[in-house]
Amino acid sequence: MRSVLIACFSLILVACSGKTSDQPATSEKNIADLILVNGRIYTLRWEAPSAEGVIRADAPYDAQGWHPDASAVAIADGKIIFVGDTMSALSYKGADGDVVDLQGATLVPGLIDSHTHIFELGAKLQRVNLTDIKTEEEAVALVAAQARATTKGEWVLGAGWDEGAWASRYPDKTLLSQSVPDHPVALDSLHGFAAWVNQAALDAGKISARSDVPVGGEMRLGEDGEPNGLFLNNAVGMVDQIVPLPTTAKLTDQLLGGLRQMAEDGYVAVHEAGVDAGAMAVLEKLESENKLPLRVYALLSLRDEDLIREWIARGPDTDNNSKLVTRSVKAYYDGALGSRGARLLADYSDMPGHRGLSGDNYGFNQQLNADAMRAGFQVGIHAIGDAGNREALDILEAVMTEDPETRANRHRVEHAQLVHPDDMPRFANLDVIASMEPPHAMEDKAWAEDRLGLGRIRGAYAWRTLRRAGARLTFNSDNPGSDHSIFYGLHSAITRQDKDLHPDGGWYPDERVNIDEALRAYTSWSAYASFREKDTGVIDVGYWADMTVMDIDPFVLSENDPNKLLEGRILMTVVDGDIIYQAP
Numbered sequence: 001m002r003s004v005l006i007a008c009f010s011l012i013l014v015a016c017s018g019k020t021s022d023q024p025a026t027s028e029k030n031i032a033d034l035i036l037v038n039g040r041i042y043t044l045r046w047e048a049p050s051a052e053g054v055i056r057a058d059a060p061y062d063a064q065g066w067h068p069d070a071s072a073v074a075i076a077d078g079k080i081i082f083v084g085d086t087m088s089a090l091s092y093k094g095a096d097g098d099v100v101d102l103q104g105a106t107l108v109p110g111l112i113d114s115h116t117h118i119f120e121l122g123a124k125l126q127r128v129n130l131t132d133i134k135t136e137e138e139a140v141a142l143v144a145a146q147a148r149a150t151t152k153g154e155w156v157l158g159a160g161w162d163e164g165a166w167a168s169r170y171p172d173k174t175l176l177s178q179s180v181p182d183h184p185v186a187l188d189s190l191h192g193f194a195a196w197v198n199q200a201a202l203d204a205g206k207i208s209a210r211s212d213v214p215v216g217g218e219m220r221l222g223e224d225g226e227p228n229g230l231f232l233n234n235a236v237g238m239v240d241q242i243v244p245l246p247t248t249a250k251l252t253d254q255l256l257g258g259l260r261q262m263a264e265d266g267y268v269a270v271h272e273a274g275v276d277a278g279a280m281a282v283l284e285k286l287e288s289e290n291k292l293p294l295r296v297y298a299l300l301s302l303r304d305e306d307l308i309r310e311w312i313a314r315g316p317d318t319d320n321n322s323k324l325v326t327r328s329v330k331a332y333y334d335g336a337l338g339s340r341g342a343r344l345l346a347d348y349s350d351m352p353g354h355r356g357l358s359g360d361n362y363g364f365n366q367q368l369n370a371d372a373m374r375a376g377f378q379v380g381i382h383a384i385g386d387a388g389n390r391e392a393l394d395i396l397e398a399v400m401t402e403d404p405e406t407r408a409n410r411h412r413v414e415h416a417q418l419v420h421p422d423d424m425p426r427f428a429n430l431d432v433i434a435s436m437e438p439p440h441a442m443e444d445k446a447w448a449e450d451r452l453g454l455g456r457i458r459g460a461y462a463w464r465t466l467r468r469a470g471a472r473l474t475f476n477s478d479n480p481g482s483d484h485s486i487f488y489g490l491h492s493a494i495t496r497q498d499k500d501l502h503p504d505g506g507w508y509p510d511e512r513v514n515i516d517e518a519l520r521a522y523t524s525w526s527a528y529a530s531f532r533e534k535d536t537g538v539i540d541v542g543y544w545a546d547m548t549v550m551d552i553d554p555f556v557l558s559e560n561d562p563n564k565l566l567e568g569r570i571l572m573t574v575v576d577g578d579i580i581y582q583a584p
Contacts, residue, residue, distance in 0.1 A: 030081050031094035032074040033577055034545070037086040039102035040553055041070035043539035044109055044524055051467045053514045066515075066555035073107070075545040078577040083539055100579075105571050106553045108519060109537050110268030110546030111486050112526035115380075115414055115435055115476035118272055118296075119279055120159070120192075121261060122254030123246075124480045128158030130187065131480075136171040143187065144179045155244060156183045159480065161196065163189035163232075164338020164447055168350075172222065173198050173229025186243050188236075190443075191481040193336040195231045195239040202227055205242025214238070216335070216362040233341040234363060251282045259294050263581040266486055266570040268546040269295035271476070271530060273380065273414065274330040276304040287324040293580050295323055295546075297530045299330035299380055308368055312375040320532050327531070328378040330414065331369050333395075334358035334388035337417060337444065337451055342385035345420060349453040358388050370399045373406045378531075380412035380435060386420040386459060389413060393426050400430065407431055412529060415440070415478070418452065418460045428470030433529050435474050436463065438492035438518075439482040445498070445507045457508070463493065464511045474529040475521035486522060487568035490554055493518040495562050515558035545577035 046069070047056040055061050060069040072089030074082035082089055093099060128146045133139045139161055147156050163170075176185055177199040184201035188194075202208075209226050213219045217235025222228035231239050246254065262270055275283065275298045286292050300311055308329065316327035335341015335357050340348055343358035359366070373379055373396075383392040392413055400407045407430070416427070416434040427434055441448075441461035449457050459465070466473060475493065477484035488499065493513050496506030506512060513521070524537030536544045549572035557564050573581040 030076065030092055032076050032081060032092040032097045034075045034574075034579070035072065035089050035093055035097060035099045036075075036102055036107060036547075036549075037072045037089055037099060039071055039073075039105055039107040039549070040068040041073065041083070041107045041539060042519075042555060043069050043083060044520060045069070045538055045540050048520055049514060049516045051470065053464070053467070053517060055514070055516055059516065065559050066553075068106075070539070073539060073545075073547070075577045078545055080539065080541055080543050080545050083541060102549060105549050105551055107539070107547055107549050109523040109539055109548070110573070110575065111266045111522050111548050112269045112271070112530075112537070113262065113267050113476045113479070113484055113522070114271045114474040114526040114529050115273050115437070115478050116262070116270040116484070117274065117479060117481075118258035118262065118270055119251060119254050120258075121480045122256070122258030123157075124159045125257050125261065126254065128156065128187070129160055130158050131160035131190065133161060136175060139171070139187070140175050140179045143176065143185055147180045147183045147185070150183060152182045154183060155201075156180065156185045157187070157243065158185070159188040160190055161187060162338070162443070163191060163194035163336065164444055167338055167340065167447065170194075170220070170230050171196055172220070173202070173227075176229065186239050189339075191336050191338065191478070193233055193236065193339040193341055195236045197229050197231070197239055199229070201239070201242065202229065205238075207238060207242065211238065214363070215360070216341075216357045232339050233335040233357060248278075248282060251278060252286065255279075255282055255286070256291070256293075259292070262484070263293055263573050263575075264570065265484060266548040266550065266573050267294060267484075268548065268573060268575045269297065269530075269536070271297040271299060271328075271526075273299045274301040274303075275299060276301045277307045280307065280326075283324050287322065290323075292323040294575060296325070297328065298324060298326040299328040300326065302329050302331035302365060302369060302372070303363060305365065305368060308372060311377070312371055316376050316378075320535055325530070327376075328380060329369070329372045330380050330382065331364060332362060332382045333364050333392050334362055334382070334384055337384050337448065340451065342418065343388040343391070344385040344418075345387045345390070346456075348451055349456075350450045355387065356385055358385070358391060366395060369395065373399045373409060373411070374403055376409065378409045378411055380414045382414045384415050384417045386418045386423070386456070389416055389419050390423050393423060393430060393432065396432060397426075397430055410529065410531065412474075416466070418456070419462060419466070420459060424462070424465055424469040424471070427466060427472070433472045433474055434466050435476060435529065436461070437476055437478045437482055438463070438489050439477060441496065441507065442492045442498040443482060461508075462511050463513050467513070467517070472525065472528065473521050474526045475518065476526070486548075486570075487552075487565050489522065490515065490518050490558075491562065491565040493521070494558050494565070499566060501563055515555050519554065545574055547574040548572070549574075
């Protein structure tokens, strides 16, 4: 897959004709398989910014702003063997090594998305895409068009309608059933906390007013007392159970499609959140066949209790070099803020008397969670509301107090979306990582204040406040719920503005982070969250050759014209020394 783009032939002649006194000697040990030259390389080898975002003295930053700290990298056997200037790097070239001229493109440590749903991303790529659709009518029109191209009676599936933005005007089955009467239809929401179906789907699944609704779920009823086609929070599982399960071949196709998309978007690794037995079987088979293009860090679903018990008996993976590493567990503790399922300490501002769902009421098995912690697994607890976050920290702290060795497992709170001021320091005190999504803040801002009120909103999406409190952060997309573009993620984190550059000055701009922090949160800090900080996340000798090349310099743009971050494009993705994606 490697292509050789030599722009400076004279440099190659110099490298091949003999070394100069300041070039390293070429031997069998340091002959490179791949050399990347003439790039703007940011290694992240310097010290991370302070909790206030102050750039450190050893960073490649001066009165003129940011500048790269290297221009070339040499790679052998999947690891970096040289970082520095182009002329010196070329001295590592052997007879069979490839040289790629980056022609001034920017190279950074390989991007890591630390909370993804790749199977769902792959499935979404094959379904009706309702992301950014504003109205029920638009969504139904797209579904109807797909139905016309689908054999009568077959399921039509879609995903992406925003359960947060639509919360005050949720759709029902009426228009969907009228427009698509001959196909069962199931439409997942953007973040997976709501599902919308037509009458044909209800009939196919034999769902009626007499159906059992899971604890922590809501099946909306119409005026006739029968299901109106809308399912919220845990009731989404009722829809999942009636949609035909994909075959193993289909799951494999969806996984590989999702991973290929992530590679095209610059990611070298993903943390797959909530892996059940079926998904695990697909991952393990692809790993055994050496067909995983990216590194996958699997977070087993606590809801698949048989799978968790099986892994507790086996124990967590300890080999970081494998493409598939399984040493973590994903647990749902509360619902989403958009669907008013997140557990709050006080009533929702726009729904008095309601505080959301959590714990046993949301299918959380506290004893099994503790057993996994004691077996050496890292636990990532999904917690959105301030009560949800407090109680998740309480649960982790209780086990750590009883079994202090579990503290070393680098536990995480997934989303940490709304945190009470009293609980901010607890992340650092308990060594718990806040795993957060900058795009969520930009997508939720249209309605988040309605849910929480002007006072409580100050504790939401509070990246800087958590940093000040000493918390470790990792950034991610929670895809396919959000656009996983690194350029969107960086822009959201740095500007607190959406893709339309709203609002002026940023939304609660005091919570912004700078480019040094933001990029680390997608690279080295995400590497730490998977116990790989000594292997990846930095461009340095001895580290894995996992790198991302883009056509913009995010460091320079972050200060000069941050809105142009949104115009960035990935040019190349390198994993284990192999170019797994190269832009046309």
